Amino acid sequence: xxxxxxxxxxxxxxxxxxxxxxxxKIVSRIEELADARGVEGEPMLVGSAARGTWLSGxxxxxxxxxxxxxxxxxxxxxxxxxxxxNFEERYAEHAYVHAIFEGFEVDLVPCYLxxxxxxxxxxxxxxxxHSRYVSARIRGREDEALLLKQFMKGTGVYGSxxxxxxxxxxxxxLLVIRRGSFISVLEEAAHWRPGEVIDxxxxxxxxxxxxxxxVDPVDPGRNVAAALTLDRMFTFVAASRLFLEEPKLDFFxxxxxxxxxxxxxxxxxxxxxxxxxxxxxxxxxxxxxxxFPQLRKAEQxxxxxxxxxxxxxMRSDVDWxxxxxxxxxxxxxxxxxxxxxxxxxxxxxxxxxxxxRIGPPVxxxxxxxxxxxxxxxxxxxxxxxxxxxxxxxxxxFVDAPELLRSQVANLxxxxxxxxxxxxxxxxxxxxxxxxxxxxxxxxxxxxxxxxREWV
Amino acid sequence: xxxxxxxxxxxxxxxxxxxxxxxxKIVSRIEELADARGVEGEPMLVGSAARGTWLSGxxxxxxxxxxxxxxxxxxxxxxxxxxxxNFEERYAEHAYVHAIFEGFEVDLVPCYLxxxxxxxxxxxxxxxxHSRYVSARIRGREDEALLLKQFMKGTGVYGSxxxxxxxxxxxxxLLVIRRGSFISVLEEAAHWRPGEVIDxxxxxxxxxxxxxxxVDPVDPGRNVAAALTLDRMFTFVAASRLFLEEPKLDFFxxxxxxxxxxxxxxxxxxxxxxxxxxxxxxxxxxxxxxxFPQLRKAEQxxxxxxxxxxxxxMRSDVDWxxxxxxxxxxxxxxxxxxxxxxxxxxxxxxxxxxxxRIGPPVxxxxxxxxxxxxxxxxxxxxxxxxxxxxxxxxxxFVDAPELLRSQVANLxxxxxxxxxxxxxxxxxxxxxxxxxxxxxxxxxxxxxxxxREWV
Numbered sequence: 001x002x003x004x005x006x007x008x009x010x011x012x013x014x015x016x017x018x019x020x021x022x023x024x025k026i027v028s029r030i031e032e033l034a035d036a037r038g039v040e041g042e043p044m045l046v047g048s049a050a051r052g053t054w055l056s057g058x059x060x061x062x063x064x065x066x067x068x069x070x071x072x073x074x075x076x077x078x079x080x081x082x083x084x085x086n087f088e089e090r091y092a093e094h095a096y097v098h099a100i101f102e103g104f105e106v107d108l109v110p111c112y113l114x115x116x117x118x119x120x121x122x123x124x125x126x127x128x129x130h131s132r133y134v135s136a137r138i139r140g141r142e143d144e145a146l147l148l149k150q151f152m153k154g155t156g157v158y159g160s161x162x163x164x165x166x167x168x169x170x171x172x173x174l175l176v177i178r179r180g181s182f183i184s185v186l187e188e189a190a191h192w193r194p195g196e197v198i199d200x201x202x203x204x205x206x207x208x209x210x211x212x213x214x215v216d217p218v219d220p221g222r223n224v225a226a227a228l229t230l231d232r233m234f235t236f237v238a239a240s241r242l243f244l245e246e247p248k249l250d251f252f253x254x255x256x257x258x259x260x261x262x263x264x265x266x267x268x269x270x271x272x273x274x275x276x277x278x279x280x281x282x283x284x285x286x287x288x289x290x291x292f293p294q295l296r297k298a299e300q301x302x303x304x305x306x307x308x309x310x311x312x313x314m315r316s317d318v319d320w321x322x323x324x325x326x327x328x329x330x331x332x333x334x335x336x337x338x339x340x341x342x343x344x345x346x347x348x349x350x351x352x353x354x355x356x357r358i359g360p361p362v363x364x365x366x367x368x369x370x371x372x373x374x375x376x377x378x379x380x381x382x383x384x385x386x387x388x389x390x391x392x393x394x395x396x397f398v399d400a401p402e403l404l405r406s407q408v409a410n411l412x413x414x415x416x417x418x419x420x421x422x423x424x425x426x427x428x429x430x431x432x433x434x435x436x437x438x439x440x441x442x443x444x445x446x447x448x449x450x451x452r453e454w455v
Numbered sequence: 456x457x458x459x460x461x462x463x464x465x466x467x468x469x470x471x472x473x474x475x476x477x478x479x480k481i482v483s484r485i486e487e488l489a490d491a492r493g494v495e496g497e498p499m500l501v502g503s504a505a506r507g508t509w510l511s512g513x514x515x516x517x518x519x520x521x522x523x524x525x526x527x528x529x530x531x532x533x534x535x536x537x538x539x540x541n542f543e544e545r546y547a548e549h550a551y552v553h554a555i556f557e558g559f560e561v562d563l564v565p566c567y568l569x570x571x572x573x574x575x576x577x578x579x580x581x582x583x584x585h586s587r588y589v590s591a592r593i594r595g596r597e598d599e600a601l602l603l604k605q606f607m608k609g610t611g612v613y614g615s616x617x618x619x620x621x622x623x624x625x626x627x628x629l630l631v632i633r634r635g636s637f638i639s640v641l642e643e644a645a646h647w648r649p650g651e652v653i654d655x656x657x658x659x660x661x662x663x664x665x666x667x668x669x670v671d672p673v674d675p676g677r678n679v680a681a682a683l684t685l686d687r688m689f690t691f692v693a694a695s696r697l698f699l700e701e702p703k704l705d706f707f708x709x710x711x712x713x714x715x716x717x718x719x720x721x722x723x724x725x726x727x728x729x730x731x732x733x734x735x736x737x738x739x740x741x742x743x744x745x746x747f748p749q750l751r752k753a754e755q756x757x758x759x760x761x762x763x764x765x766x767x768x769m770r771s772d773v774d775w776x777x778x779x780x781x782x783x784x785x786x787x788x789x790x791x792x793x794x795x796x797x798x799x800x801x802x803x804x805x806x807x808x809x810x811x812r813i814g815p816p817v818x819x820x821x822x823x824x825x826x827x828x829x830x831x832x833x834x835x836x837x838x839x840x841x842x843x844x845x846x847x848x849x850x851x852f853v854d855a856p857e858l859l860r861s862q863v864a865n866l867x868x869x870x871x872x873x874x875x876x877x878x879x880x881x882x883x884x885x886x887x888x889x890x891x892x893x894x895x896x897x898x899x900x901x902x903x904x905x906x907r908e909w910v
Contacts, residue, residue: 193818194842211842231839234817238839241820271834273853274807310802314811315847347765348803352729356769362689363648365696379726380906384686384693387649387666392770392906398728451835451847 002182005252006143009150011056019049019061022102026063029083030108039075042066042113046131048169051138053145055153061106064128066113069121076110083108090287093122117218129218130170137177147182147252148172154252155239155454157232163292165229167236174200174214174224186240194230239454251454259442260449262434268449269430274314275349277401278433279342279408281425283320284416291320291340294414298421299342301411302404306344310351311400315451316344319444340417341441343448349429350399354379359389401429457637460707461598464605466511474504474516477557481518484538485563494530497521497568501586503624506593508600510608516561519583521568524576531565538563545742548577572673584673585625592632602637602707603627609707610694610909612687618747620684622691629655629669629679641695649685694909706909714897715904717889723904724885729769730804732856733888734797734863736880738775739871746775746795749869753876754797756866757859761799765806766855770906771799774899795872796896798903804884805854809834814844856884 011019027043034041047062048054065076077095081087084099084106097108112121117129138145149172152158160168175185178200197204197213204213205220211230216222225233243251260268269276279302283291295318303313322338357375359382360367368389372382380392397403409422428436433445466474482498489496502517503509520531528549535552536542539561542554552563567576572584593600604627607613615623630640633655652659652668659668660675666685671677680688698706715723724731734757738746750773758768777793812830814837815822823844827837835847852858864877883891888900 190820230842234839234842238817238823238837238844241824272807272809274809314807314809345809347807352727352769352802354727354729354769354800362693365645368693369696380904381908382693383906383908384690387685387689389693449835451838453836453838 001247001249002147004249005147005150008253009055009146010143011054015056016052019054019059019104022104023049023061023063026061026083026101026106026108030063030065030079033079033082037075037079039079040067040071041076041079044128044131046127048173050131051135051173052142053134053138053149053169053173055146055149059104061101061104062109062127063106064109064111064124066111066128069112069114073110073112080108080110093124096124117216118220118222120219126216126219126222130216133217134170134173134177138173141176141180144180144182144185145173145176148176148185150252151182151186151239151243152236154250154254155235157236157239160227161292162227162289164232165227166232167228168224171214171224171228174198174217183244186244189237189240190244192233192237194233235453242454257443257446257450259439260446261442265434265442265445266431268445269433272345272449275346275400276430276433277344277346277404278428278436279344279404279425280339280428280436281417281421282423283322283338283340284420286416288320290416292318294417295320295340295342298340298411298413298417301413302342302344302408305407305411306346306400306403309397309400309403310355310395311403312347314345314347315448316342317444317448318342319441321438321440340420341444343444346400349401351395353395353398354392355395357391357393358385359391361387362389363387401427456702456704457602459704460602460605463708464510464601465598466509470511471507474509474514474559477559478504478516478518481516481538481556481561481563485518485520485534488534488537492530492534494534495522495526496531496534499583499586501582505586506590506628507597508589508593508604508624508628510601510604514559516556516559517564517582518561519564519566519579521566521583524567524569528565528567535563535565548579551579572671573675573677575674581671581674581677585671588672589625589628589632593628596631596635599635599637599640600628600631603631603640605707606637606641606694606698607691609705609709610690612691612694615682616747617682617744619687620682621687622683623679626669626679626683629653629672638699641699644692644695645699647688647692649688690908697909712898712901712905714894715901716897720889720897720900721886723900724888727800727904730801730855731885731888732799732801732859733883733891734799734859734880735794735883735891736872736876737878738777738793738795739875741871743775745871747773749872750775750795750797753795753866753868753872756868757797757799757863760862760866761801761855761858764852764855764858765810765850766858767802769800769802770903771797772899772903773797774896776893776895795875796899798899801855804856806850808850808853809847810850812846812848813840814846816842817844818842856882 023045027045030041030043042065044064044066046064049061065079067073067076073094080097084101087097087099089095090098094110096110099106099108109124111124114120114125117126120126149158149169152167152172157166159166176182178198179185179188194211199215201217203220204215208223210223210226211233212225212228214224216224239251299316299318303316306313319341320338321341359371362368362384371389375391375393378391378393382389382391404427408425413421478500482500485496485498497520499519499521501519504516520534522528522531532550539554539556542552544550545553549565551565554561554563564579566579569575569580572581575581604613604624607622607627612621614621631637633653634640634643649666654670656672658675659670663678665678665681666688667680667683669679671679694706754771754773758771761768774796775793776796814826817823817839826844830846830848833846833848837844837846859882863880868876
């Protein structure tokens with residue numbers, strides 16, 4: 001079965017040759033440009049393309065342009081701008097170039113040539129060390145890395161970007177180097193506990209609070225798994241156990257999710273009899289790693305608002321309907337920013353008018369006095385329960401959608417989302433959600449309702 | 456103002472004379488009967504009547520009939536049976552006689568004449584020691600004791616029976632002996648904390664877990680306040696503070712509660728918009744101290760049943776509608792047993808069909824496996840949340856009244872209440888509660904909705 005997986009994810013000789021030839025062309029072009037301009041600029045192919053561990057069809061190339069410490073990155077950036085006619089500048093810690101080159105998505109990243117992975121000037125300076133470390137050790141085990149990456153992809157835990165909070169490619173490769181095989185990584189993961197520490201070079205130089213700690217072999221103070229969330233980690237653990245018990249191709253290639261039809265959506269609403277609420281507003285002009293943390297923060301603020309007002313949120317999730325033209329690359333005008341969606345499932349839509357407020361213990365005389373004074377006209381009470389003062393007052397919001405409409409614009413939801421939310425939003429409740437017809441959202445709903453994270 | 460209180464609660468000279476003369480008659484009658492039968496039997500007037508601390512109108516007399524250790528209580532009981540023509544036998548630890556004598560309710564209690572309050576054979580043997588201890592020390596402060604008792608009565612914390620869980624008369628008297636005055640007791644109480652210890656004789660011989668510990672001056676191992684609940688204790692504390700701040704006659708003589716009219720009840724239901732449920736069933740043929748703990752236990756079982764099924768109970772209370780003929784004394788046939796009522800207020804009457812079930816942490820491999828296996832066809836999931844397995848299943852009971860109707864007869868509700876509940880019950884929901892028209896219940900509802908435990 002693993003052979004069947006490999007036959008789908010292992011790049012063909014043709015694909016390998018094409019990638020190598022494109023990479024070689026770009027490297028030569030960089031060398032020529034540097035020579036012609038008389039500036040420093042050492043091209044380095046890094047990432048999975050460099051070490052033969054890319055999944056077939058991932059036509060991404062990471063090519064770094066190194067300059068010595070003490071010199072300036074701007075000359076390297078200037079070179080990057082001239083590699084391909086079709087490019088845009090992007091920003092992480094520093095500017096870099098994203099270009100389309102013969103059908104490949106190429107990141108051209110200026111970096112410093114430092115002497116040691118722990119003495120970097122910028123986060124990207126570490127990458128060439130990662131690439132050298134892995135290349136020297138993964139030889140002969142590329143297939144094992146491909147299996148692990150595809151397994152992580154299929155179970156939804158692959159990718160260290162904030163949206164996913166899963167395993168990076170480098171992390172997957174380190175796990176394979178450490179254990180020797182895909183199956184052996186799964187066998188180890190089956191016994192992981194929170195706070196697991198893996199230190200290949202046995203050189204850790206500090207404590208980490210993260211659920212999984214994989215000490216960077218090229219930087220003893222860094223945790224390679226810092227972006228991995230507890231839940232992604234243990235989704236992988238659960239999937240590993242299930243796969244070892246009963247291996248299935250579905251773990252690698254889950255059936256694609258069909259967007260819900262109107263009837264299926266109606267059926268779900270009827271079956272669950274919960275209160276479903278969708279909040280929708282326009283996305284700001286920002287990249288994913290900026291938007292997602294703010295979107296999650298907005299989700300948490302709304303949950304907290306509902307909780308504070310007595311509405312218990314059963315589950316919630318967020319979605320960014322991007323509407324980007326296929327192939328990506330060029331960013332469109334604001335009409336392409338897309339929509340942000342926060343989807344909430346509540347136990348009940350409305351609560352009684354009466355609300356209990358639990359005060360301080362009676363033996364805290366001053367607090368009790370203040371509490372009683374702050375509720376001069378309760379519906380009931382004050383009375384003593386479990387030694388505390390209790391009053392029953394009139395609840396301000398008895399209806400969850402009404403509460404949202406009244407308060408959502410005042411919430412703290414992050415720097416870029418706040419203004420968007422104050423500019424306008426829509427709220428759909430229950431059956432009204434049927435009005436939202438785009439397939440991306442209907443697929444999101446299908447995933448939400450199934451909520452099966454592994455086979 | 457305290458004078459105004461005393462003028463209402465201090466027995467008049469006429470009342471005192473009558474009580475003394477009735478007590479003297481009974482004492483003589485016991486002496487005569489003992490002499491005539493040639494048996495031992497030492498009459499002792501005990502309780503508040505003996506020490507001049509009874510509240511005007513409380514026509515209760517406690518007369519004990521003592522026999523030496525080693526002899527038998529039955530001769531004393533035989534005497535008790537002959538004191539008054541109109542009597543019934545009751546049972547606490549031992550049999551005693553409750554009689555009506557010239558309009559007084561008289562308890563005639565056989566006891567052993569032991570040498571020391573800590574070396575008793577039966578709980579009642581301690582009482583003569585209590586009476587002697589208080590009599591020797593309360594002289595001149597009877598009014599203070601009357602004020603404290605009436606204050607406790609007015610604020611609902613007087614009475615050590617299980618139904619109330621408040622302060623006994625003896626406990627109130629000890630507090631007055633310790634502090635010297637009514638006001639001074641309130642000043643002390645205003646600073647009480649849970650676990651407060653008062654030890655007049657400084658002779659405590661063991662630790663107690665109770666919220667208030669008043670070591671019995673005649674028995675160093677006993678807590679006089681053992682029956683006092685945390686909530687009654689701190690209702691008294693809160694009332695004490697409020698009274699000291701702003702003394703009002705209402706603390707002693709609260710306005711009587713008017714039973715709710717239909718309109719008032721409708722108004723409360725509309726104002727609160729909560730789900731009110733009344734469970735009603737026939738009381739067994741038992742005394743209050745047997746029924747009340749079981750009724751409270753039934754209330755707790757029902758709350759736990761609702762909680763387990765996701766229905767949050769805001770508040771609940773119990774009531775025993777006794778239907779006893781006024782004046783009490785004779786117990787009627789079963790038609791006089793009356794009704795037990797458990798009244799519940801819920802946030803919501805119905806819940807969504809979908810129900811979240813939180814499983815074990817994923818790193819507990821065996822538990823996780825069992826959990827997943829026990830939910831083979833969930834509506835959603837399993838997924839990982841906060842490191843735990845979660846599934847969403849179909850809730851069995853989405854309607855609280857339906858849940859009660861289906862499960863209430865299976866609950867563990869105590870030895871005497873269980874059979875009654877299985878014999879039959881009625882459940883009233885929301886507006887249906889209007890069908891219950893007896894004034895005792897409507898007054899109970901008035902108290903429930905107001906829930907003000909002090910002025």
